[in-house]
Amino acid sequence: MIRFIATACAVIWASLANGEVAIKVTNSPGGIQAWSVEEPSIPFTALDLIFAGGAALDPEGKRGAAYLMTGLLEEGAENMDAQAFAAAQEALAASFRFNVYDDNLTISVRFLTENKKASLALLKTALMFPRFDQAAIDRVRGQVLSNISSKAKDPDSVASATWDSLAFGDHPYGGALEGTEVSVQSLSRADMKAAHKRLLVRDTLYVAAVGDISGNELGLLLDDLLGDLPEGEGLKTPPAGFALEGGSTVIDMPTPQSVALFGHAGIDREHPDFFAAYILNTILGGRGVESRLTAEVREKRGLTYGVSTFLVGKEEANMLMGQVASANNRIADAIEVIRDEWAKMAKFGVTETELNDAKTYLTGAYPLRFDGNAKIAGILVGMQRMGLNPSYITTRNEKINAVSLLEINRVARELLKPDDLHFVVAGQPIGLNEE
Amino acid sequence: MFSRFFLAVAACFPLQVAAEASVTDFFLENGMQVVVVEDHRAPVVVQMVWYKVGAADEMPGKSGIAHFLEHLMFKKTKNLASGELSDTVAANGGSDNAFTSHDYTAYYQRVASDRLELMMQMESDRMTGLELSIDDIATERDVVIEERNQRTESSPGSLFNEQKQAALYMNHGYGVPVIGWMHELQDLNLEDAVAFYKLHYAPNNAILVVAGDVLPEEVKALAKQYYGVMPANPEVKPRRRSKEPPHLSPRRMIYRDERVAQPYMTRVYLAPERKSGSQKTAAALVYLAEILGGSGATSVLGKALQFEAKKALYTSAYYGGMSLDKTTFGLVVVPSAEVSLQEVEDLMDATIAEFIQQGVNLEAFERIKLQLRASEIYAKDNVQGIANQYGSGLTQGLSVQDVQAWPEVLQEVTPADIIAAAEMIFDDKSSVTGWLMGVQEDVK
Numbered sequence: 001m002i003r004f005i006a007t008a009c010a011v012i013w014a015s016l017a018n019g020e021v022a023i024k025v026t027n028s029p030g031g032i033q034a035w036s037v038e039e040p041s042i043p044f045t046a047l048d049l050i051f052a053g054g055a056a057l058d059p060e061g062k063r064g065a066a067y068l069m070t071g072l073l074e075e076g077a078e079n080m081d082a083q084a085f086a087a088a089q090e091a092l093a094a095s096f097r098f099n100v101y102d103d104n105l106t107i108s109v110r111f112l113t114e115n116k117k118a119s120l121a122l123l124k125t126a127l128m129f130p131r132f133d134q135a136a137i138d139r140v141r142g143q144v145l146s147n148i149s150s151k152a153k154d155p156d157s158v159a160s161a162t163w164d165s166l167a168f169g170d171h172p173y174g175g176a177l178e179g180t181e182v183s184v185q186s187l188s189r190a191d192m193k194a195a196h197k198r199l200l201v202r203d204t205l206y207v208a209a210v211g212d213i214s215g216n217e218l219g220l221l222l223d224d225l226l227g228d229l230p231e232g233e234g235l236k237t238p239p240a241g242f243a244l245e246g247g248s249t250v251i252d253m254p255t256p257q258s259v260a261l262f263g264h265a266g267i268d269r270e271h272p273d274f275f276a277a278y279i280l281n282t283i284l285g286g287r288g289v290e291s292r293l294t295a296e297v298r299e300k301r302g303l304t305y306g307v308s309t310f311l312v313g314k315e316e317a318n319m320l321m322g323q324v325a326s327a328n329n330r331i332a333d334a335i336e337v338i339r340d341e342w343a344k345m346a347k348f349g350v351t352e353t354e355l356n357d358a359k360t361y362l363t364g365a366y367p368l369r370f371d372g373n374a375k376i377a378g379i380l381v382g383m384q385r386m387g388l389n390p391s392y393i394t395t396r397n398e399k400i401n402a403v404s405l406l407e408i409n410r411v412a413r414e415l416l417k418p419d420d421l422h423f424v425v426a427g428q429p430i431g432l433n434e435e
Numbered sequence: 436m437f438s439r440f441f442l443a444v445a446a447c448f449p450l451q452v453a454a455e456a457s458v459t460d461f462f463l464e465n466g467m468q469v470v471v472v473e474d475h476r477a478p479v480v481v482q483m484v485w486y487k488v489g490a491a492d493e494m495p496g497k498s499g500i501a502h503f504l505e506h507l508m509f510k511k512t513k514n515l516a517s518g519e520l521s522d523t524v525a526a527n528g529g530s531d532n533a534f535t536s537h538d539y540t541a542y543y544q545r546v547a548s549d550r551l552e553l554m555m556q557m558e559s560d561r562m563t564g565l566e567l568s569i570d571d572i573a574t575e576r577d578v579v580i581e582e583r584n585q586r587t588e589s590s591p592g593s594l595f596n597e598q599k600q601a602a603l604y605m606n607h608g609y610g611v612p613v614i615g616w617m618h619e620l621q622d623l624n625l626e627d628a629v630a631f632y633k634l635h636y637a638p639n640n641a642i643l644v645v646a647g648d649v650l651p652e653e654v655k656a657l658a659k660q661y662y663g664v665m666p667a668n669p670e671v672k673p674r675r676r677s678k679e680p681p682h683l684s685p686r687r688m689i690y691r692d693e694r695v696a697q698p699y700m701t702r703v704y705l706a707p708e709r710k711s712g713s714q715k716t717a718a719a720l721v722y723l724a725e726i727l728g729g730s731g732a733t734s735v736l737g738k739a740l741q742f743e744a745k746k747a748l749y750t751s752a753y754y755g756g757m758s759l760d761k762t763t764f765g766l767v768v769v770p771s772a773e774v775s776l777q778e779v780e781d782l783m784d785a786t787i788a789e790f791i792q793q794g795v796n797l798e799a800f801e802r803i804k805l806q807l808r809a810s811e812i813y814a815k816d817n818v819q820g821i822a823n824q825y826g827s828g829l830t831q832g833l834s835v836q837d838v839q840a841w842p843e844v845l846q847e848v849t850p851a852d853i854i855a856a857a858e859m860i861f862d863d864k865s866s867v868t869g870w871l872m873g874v875q876e877d878v879k
Contacts, residue, residue, distance in 0.1 A: 041476065042815045075732075083742060086732035090802040093809030112809055139741065142771055143748050149696040155589060254693055257584035290525050299518070302577030305585050325585050357526060364528015368545065371477035371647075372816045 021370055023380060023390040028219030030227040034207035035380045035390065036215050039373055043113040045211030046374040048381040049226075051105040052204040055177035056237040056315070062191055063172065064179020068137070068144060069195035070100040075136040077125035082136050085126070094119035096126065102173055103237065103315040104385065105199050110374065113212045116221070124225050127200060132192040144184055151176070155259045155426040158251055163261045163424045166249060171240040173317060201232030208380035210373040240316040248335070248423040250432065258331040258427025262338065263321030264420035269313050269386060276403045276411040277320075278311065282358045283350050284341070284416075285309030285322050290357070292345065296337050297324065303334040320415065332431040335423055346416035349409030363397040458825070459651035460835045463658060465667040466639030470825045470835065471654045472646035474818040480548040480647035481819045483541055484558050485826040487642070488635035490615075491537040491608030491676060491760070499615015500631050502535040503579055503623050508542065509533075510571045513564035517571070520557045527553070537609050538759045539830035545819065548648040552657055559661040562636055563668075572625050580621065583614045591692035595871045600763075602686045602867045603703050606677045607760060637668030642829045646822035676760060679705065682865035689870045689878065698872045699749075699769040700776045702783075705865040708758040711837050717756035718844045719856035720764060725803045726795060726853065727787065728752025728766065733799060736768070739786040746774045746782055759831045764860050776870045777878070791857050795850035807845045 024036050055066040074089070074096060075082040089096065094111040107127075111119035151157035161176055168174035178184070205226065209218050242265050267277045285293040285308050297307045309322035326334040350358075370376050383392060425432065457473040490501045511517045524531040529546030544554045587593045597612050604610030614620070643662060645654045682705060709717040728751040731737040740747035749769040755762055770779045814820055828838040870878075 039476065042812060044809075044812050044816070046816070083732045083738065086730055087798070087802065090730060090733060090806060091798075093806045095813075110813060112812060139745070145772070146697045146748050146769070153694045153696045256588045257581070259589075287525065290522060298578055300574070302574035303581070305578055305582035325589075326581060327584055330581075357522075361525045361528055364526075364547065365530070366528070367477075368479050368528060368530075368547065371479045371818070374816055 021376070021393060023393075024215040025390060026215040026219050028223045028227075030223035032202075032205070032207065032219070032222045032226055034209060034215075034218055034222055035384060036208065036213070036218050037210040037373075037376055037380070038212075038214050039210055040212045042373065043212050044110055044373070045113070045116070045209055045213045046377040047109040047111070047209045048207070048377045049107040049109070050206045050381050050385050051199055051201065052103065052206070052385060053199055053201075053232070053235060053237075054100045054102050054104045056102040056172040057198055057235050058172060058177075058179075058195070061183060062179075062187065062195075063175050063183045064144065064177070065187055065191045065195040066100045066105070066199060067178050068140060068184065068187055069132075069192045069199070070098045070105060071140050071144070072132055072136055072192060073098045073126045073130050075140060076131040076133050078129045078131070080125070081131070081133060082139075085122075088122055092119045092122065094122065096123055098126075100177065100199075102177060108374075108378070110211075116213070120221055120225050127225070128228055130196060132189050132196075134189060137187075137189060137192065141184060141187070144178055145181060148176075148178055148181055148184065151178075153253075155253050155255050155257075158253060159259050159261045159424050159426040162249060162251055162426070163244075166422075166424065167242055167244045167319075168240050168317070169243055171238065171316075173240050173314065197230070198233070198235065200229060202226065202229035203232050203234075205229065206381050206384040208377045208384065210377040210380070237315050240314075242317060242319070244420075244422045246417075246420045246422055248425060248432065250429060251424070251426045252428060253426050255427050256328060257325050258328050258425050258429045259323070259325040260331060260335060260423050260425045261321060261323050262335075262421060262423040263309075263319050264417050264422065266311050266313070266318035266320040267415060268318050273407075273411045273414075275399045276408045277415050279355065279358050279362065279400065279403055280345075280350065280408055280412055280415065281309055281311050281320065282362060283354050284345055286311075287358065287361060290361070292341055293322070293338060296341055297334050301333070301337065303330050303337070307334070307338070328428045329430045331425060331427065331429045335425075335432065339418060339421060342416055342421055343418035345412055346418055347413075349412045350405075352405050355403070355405055355408055359400055359403075362400050366397055458835070458839070461655065463638065463663040465663060465665060467641055467643060467658075467662050468829060469643045469645070469654065469658050470822075470829070471649060471651045472644070472818060472821050472825065473649065473651070474646065474815075474821075475648050478548045478648050479545065480551050480645060480649050481543055481545045481822055482551060482554045482558060483543040483644040483646075483822055483826050484562070485539050485541040485642045485644065485830050486635060487640050487674065487830045488540055488631075489536050489538040489830075490611065490613040492635070492674060493608065493611070493631075496619060497623065497627050497631075498611045499579070499613075499620040500623055500627050501540055502614055503576065503620070504628050504631050505533050505535045505540050505542075506575050506579055507567055507571055507628055508561055508565060510575075511566050511568070512561045513566060514560045515557060520561065523553070523557065529554075535613055536827075537613055539827060541826055541830075543819075551645065551649060551654075552661075555657050555661040559665065562638065562641065562662075563665060565632055565636075567625060567628060567632075569625050572623075572628070576620070576623060579614070580617070583617060583620060587612070587614065588617075591690070591694045591871065594692065595690040595869060598688060598690055599701065599703060599867055599869045602688055602869075603705065603763065605679060605682070607679050608676060609760065634670060637671050638662055638665045639667040640671045642826060644822045644826045646818045674759070679761060685863040686867045687869075688867065689872060691872050691874050693874045695871055695873045697748075697769060698776055698870065698876060699767060700780050700783075700868065700870050701765060701767045702780075702866055702868045703763045703765045704860050704862065706754060706762050706764040706860055708760065708762045708831075709756040709833060709837070709841075711833050714756075714837060714841060714844045715848070715852070716856060716859075718841075718848050719852040720754045720860065721756060721807075721845060722800070722803055722848050722853045723856050723860070724752040724754040724764065725806075726799055727790070729803070733802075735790050736766070736783060736786055740768060740779065740782055744782060746771055746779055750783075757827050757831050757833075776872070780868070787857075787861065791854060791861075795853050797850065800850050800853075804846065804848075808842070811842045
């Protein structure tokens with residue numbers, strides 16, 4: 001059972017099936033809002049930060065700037081070069097993980113209670129005063145370039161890059177966020193400083209902490225850690241169209257097993273039909289073992305080790321996508337089965353039993369997500385980024401249960417578009433007609 | 436490690452050690468060992484059954500049968516239809532999976548803690564009640580072949596690794612891949628699966644680990660009810676495996692593959708594993724791997740090759756001490772653009788020789804010691820991780836006491852122990868040096 005302390009600020013008791021999560025929402029004296037959960041039984045804290053805005057804000061010709069900059073945050077800060085910074089972090093046994101995606105820059109931190117202040121002081125140097133030494137830029141650039149060349153020969157990465165490029169063209173979503181060999185070669189120290197200034201800003205920040213820390217203490221620490229962040233320029237990712245039409249695209253690669261990415265346009269999280277679509281995806285291919293696609297492609301025919309579908313929600317694009325991998329001489333069969341199932345579900349929808357089973361699964365699985373400080377911190381920061389209230393935790397299962405058979409089957413007809421389904425296949429598929 | 440469904444394995448913390456959580460252990464009368472790990476923060480429980488059998492226990496010519504059987508364990512049983520176990524777990528909001536290594540095969544479910552009894556009922560049912568039919572074989576074998584395609588045939592790095600392990604282990608089953616060689620995998624049949632099942636799946640060859648929001652007394656009562664009633668199987672014999680002969684000759688290999696964009700080199704040495712009551716050498720090897728190649732910025736190899744000479748993009752040293760038989764200590768160097776594999780290999784060897792001569796940097800030693808202590812605290816956040824430590828330990832020759840003593844054994848290591856371990860481990864005669872390259876690169 002996870003219990004949280006009531007405070008003068010807003011406390012939301014979120015009841016899960018068998019337990020409760022009381023999330024404390026605090027505003028620090030300096031005005032930084034954070035969601036937190038005090039869980040003192042283990043002497044450490046998990047802290048998660050998200051800055052909304054990521055690699056899609058790279059300026060034209062500078063694709064890869066956000067990625068390289070994020071990789072350099074732990075490569076030297078203030079009076080420490082990369083080696084001194086690493087040694088300082090290891091001496092505290094703290095962990096800082098910096099990641100950037102198209103729409104977000106994320107920082108996952110954990111630190112021991114005994115090193116709380118010193119760990120956050122060190123983190124502050126990385127966030128506020130990264131050095132971007134030329135030697136570090138060149139060293140990390142070498143690693144990025146090596147990754148770019150390796151990905152060019154990896155079927156999964158090639159399928160993904162091809163999909164993005166076909167779907168989004170010149171939009172930043174259309175190119176890998178690591179950048180290209182040319183763009184990465186061109187990145188300078190000034191580009192790093194500009195990317196840092198662009199992304200690490202106070203007005204796009206979301207914070208959650210779970211562990212051996214009280215809300216009040218957290219507020220004071222956050223003011224010190226983040227209070228000096230500058231305000232941002234209100235940058236927005238430009239609108240992205242979705243250019244892919246039905247058909248298939250084959251990228252010839254020397255590999256015995258073809259990998260395929262497939263899908264079409266999806267649905268926004270804010271859309272009133274989102275929960276129906278979410279359950280629909282669960283039944284189609286979201287739920288591992290029990291999904292229709294797994295049953296048909298894997299269990300009945302043995303055509304793959306794994307087939308799945310997922311809803312992709314980007315800031316400026318929504319997709320319903322899936323992936324599958326089969327031997328070159330069997331991928332055409334797998335694709336045919338997937339196309340058939342897609343059309344079948346669009347036309348006939350799902351059964352009452354399938355809907356009920358999916359509801360039981362989804363509502364039962366939800367509370368099981370909340371079982372660790374790091375996991376809960378990750379959920380809480382993600383909820384804020386999606387614009388949800390803490391009370392969502394208590395109402396989420398009601399929203400799942402409220403979806404009727406009539407509704408989900410209307411959404412099946414509207415969302416699933418067999419004619420729009422596009423397959424990007426990397427490999428040497430046999431018997432697949434490229435359209 | 437191979438599993439029935441693809442596992443999104445979280446980046447594993449290299450210094451993971453079992454936390455000293457609230458742990459109770461006992462034996463049932465039929466010889467089945469039970470471990471209960473309590474964590475009452477969330478109303479969740481993980482039930483795991485670990486069998487003391489893995490790919491290194493397979494008969495010659497039947498590689499992949501342990502893992503294939505793992506897949507087949509989800510088919511029809513005396514009381515469950517094919518797939519019903521997973522369906523029932525999902526209907527209760529839970530998740531389930533299984534995995535196979537050289538030393539063990541394990542099955543688990545993660546559910547709300549009030550569903551534990553149902554999980555025990557189903558897991559005990561398939562321990563001896565599996566009813567395989569010929570129809571199960573061909574389709575599921577195709578799935579496993581696709582699994583091998585996906586994990587191994589599609590990845591030059593995996594093929595390289597497979598060849599390298601086969602070169603290192605000249606006589607022991609660790610040289611055969613867990614998923615099986617393709618030509619043997621294609622021929623596995625119903626009789627192979629049934630024979631393997633009958634020989635190895637029994638309460639006296641299994642360990643039950645239950646972790647989460649449970650009390651030892653309730654687990655004990657349920658375990659007695661569901662597992663305790665099953666008779667021990669007298670056919671289960673102590674594990675007997677081929678031993679390695681003396682290694683007299685260093686081995687070198689080059690694997691070329693047109694799909695390789697970034698060449699790299701690796702060296703593996705045969706290394707002692709954690710042994711019951713004697714984990715000190717293994718603990719020193721954990722430090723050695725960290726000191727040589729744990730962190731790119733502060734490790735001996737990272738400093739010398741990446742920062743000073745600027746000849747490498749990446750360096751690493753690794754050691755997995757949990758193993759029933761002799762394990763490996765490995766080194767990896769990825770050269771910078773325009774730098775040859777020979778050059779980084781020579782530099783790596785010179786750096787290690789110098790390290791042994793100069794001894795351990797005391798500040799680095801203290802930092803690693805603290806990180807090991809901290810990892811015990813961080814590990815408590817993930818009760819399933821702790822369950823894994825017990826399950827893998829107890830199927831790999833360790834006792835509950837060994838698992839619990841490990842953090843302390845690690846804290847007792849001295850710099851002198853580390854140098855002694857280095858002098859022992861770096862014996863060329865029991866090593867394989869491998870280069871992974873594209874088809875056109877010159878060997879300089």
